[in-house]
Amino acid sequence: MKRVVITGMGTVNPLGNNLETFWENVKKGTLGISKIDAFDTTELGVSVAGIIRDFDPTEYFERKDIRHMERFTQLAVASAVQALRDCGTDFKDLDIYRLGTIIGCGIGGIGRIEEEHTKYAAKGPGRISPFFVPMMIGNMAAGQVAIRTGFRGDNFCTTTACASSTHAVGEAFRKIKDGYLDVCLAGGSESTITEFTLGGFRTMKALSTEADPEKASTPFDLNRGGFVLSEGAAVLVLEEYEHAKARGAKIYAEIAGYGATCDAYHMTAPADECGASSRAMINAYQEAGLQPEDITYINAHGTSTHLNDMLETKAVKIALGEEQAHKVKINSTKSMTGHMLGGTGAVEAIVSAMSIHDDFIHQTIGFTTPDPECDLDYCTDGPVEMPVNAVLSNSLGFGGHNATLCFKKCVD
Numbered sequence: 408m409k410r411v412v413i414t415g416m417g418t419v420n421p422l423g424n425n426l427e428t429f430w431e432n433v434k435k436g437t438l439g440i441s442k443i444d445a446f447d448t449t450e451l452g453v454s455v456a457g458i459i460r461d462f463d464p465t466e467y468f469e470r471k472d473i474r475h476m477e478r479f480t481q482l483a484v485a486s487a488v489q490a491l492r493d494c495g496t497d498f499k500d501l502d503i504y505r506l507g508t509i510i511g512c513g514i515g516g517i518g519r520i521e522e523e524h525t526k527y528a529a530k531g532p533g534r535i536s537p538f539f540v541p542m543m544i545g546n547m548a549a550g551q552v553a554i555r556t557g558f559r560g561d562n563f564c565t566t567t568a569c570a571s572s573t574h575a576v577g578e579a580f581r582k583i584k585d586g587y588l589d590v591c592l593a594g595g596s597e598s599t600i601t602e603f604t605l606g607g608f609r610t611m612k613a614l615s616t617e618a619d620p621e622k623a624s625t626p627f628d629l630n631r632g633g634f635v636l637s638e639g640a641a642v643l644v645l646e647e648y649e650h651a652k653a654r655g656a657k658i659y660a661e662i663a664g665y666g667a668t669c670d671a672y673h674m675t676a677p678a679d680e681c682g683a684s685s686r687a688m689i690n691a692y693q694e695a696g697l698q699p700e701d702i703t704y705i706n707a708h709g710t711s712t713h714l715n716d717m718l719e720t721k722a723v724k725i726a727l728g729e730e731q732a733h734k735v736k737i738n739s740t741k742s743m744t745g746h747m748l749g750g751t752g753a754v755e756a757i758v759s760a761m762s763i764h765d766d767f768i769h770q771t772i773g774f775t776t777p778d779p780e781c782d783l784d785y786c787t788d789g790p791v792e793m794p795v796n797a798v799l800s801n802s803l804g805f806g807g808h809n810a811t812l813c814f815k816k817c818v819d
Contacts, residue, residue: 411580413662416757418757436790441458451602455635468481478518479548480547482596482640491644495657496654506557508560509549509579509591511564512596512749516542569708569808571804572751573753573810578593617632624711624773627716627778631712631778632711641754660764664694665811666694669683672807678718684809686809691799695815699731703793706798707723716781734784736786758800763814
C-alpha cells in the first residue's frame, strides 16, 4: 500500500480568498459571517450567511469563460489553481492518466436553476440558456478543474450532502493508497446563498434565525439555534509519498485513514445511538494504525444545531472511550465560517492539515453558555498551541452519511 501526503492547498471561503489569508483569520478567531446584502431577507426570517467577499474571477479566467461558469465551479477552479501553485509543480513528469480530480458538491448550481426557471416561466422554453445544463450540474466543478489542469485520471463528483467533500478527499486518498493514482486534486465547492435555498432550509427549521452575526453560529452552546448557510471551496493536492519525497516537496501532513458509514435511519436526523458515526471515526484511526489515545484533536462537524452537536459529542465518547474523549481537543470551524455544505469538509481538511503543520488548534468562537449534554473540551476559551500529532475530521450529511478523515504528522 502507498502512503498519501498533502503537498498543496487552496481555498476561497468567507474567511479568505487564499490559504494564507484564511489560515491567518482562523488563528485570530475571525468571524466570517455577515449580513446578507444581495437581496431582501425580510420575509425569509434569515438575515446572515457566510459570504465570500471580494473574489475576482478575472484573476483565474477570461471574461468570456466566466459568463458560462457557475460560481461554485469558479470557486473550485480557483482553489485548484492555488493548490497547484502551492505544491510547486504541475506533475508533467507523470502519466496524465494517473492524475485525478475528485471534487464534491452537495447541490450544484441552484442559483442558475432559479434564474433559468424564472425566464422559462415568463417567456417560455426558447429563452432558456443553452449553457443552463452544463452550468447547473454538480459534477462540472470536477470537470472544469480537469479541463484546466489536463489531468485525465479518475474524475468524478461525490454528492453526499454535507459530507460530500470529505468523501471526495477520502476517495482520493484510497485511489492513491491502492495504487490507481499518483496524484489527485481533491476537495469540494458550494455556492447556494439564494432566496430559494434559504427558504427551503428555513422551512425545515435547520437555519439560525439570529440576526446578530456574532450570535448566529454557536456550536456546542446551550442556546444554539441552527446552522448558518455559507459558500466556499477548497482543493488539496494529495500525492504519493515517495514521489513527493523524491522531488523535495513541502508536506503539510499525511492522510492515513478514512472512515465512511451510513446511519440508514432518517432523511435528515442523525441516529441517536451514534453507532455509525462513531464507527466512521474508529475505522479512520484504525486504518491509520492509531489508538484513541493517539488522537490529539478532532475537527468536529459542529453545525450549531441541537441534535448534531449533542449526538456528535456522544459519538466521540463511543469512538474514543469516555476517558479519552474528555482529554482530546475538539473545535468547530463552522463557528467562524458557517456551513459550506458540500465545500465544508475540504475546508476543514485544510484546517486539520494546518493544525498539524503549525501545532495549533483554533478556538470555537461565539460560545457563552455550557450545555450539560455537550461536556467535552471544545476549545471555547481560546486557541491552543501544542504538539498536534493526529487529527480526526468529521462530516455528517443528510441521508445519514458519515465520513471521517484521519491526518497525522508525516515522518519517515
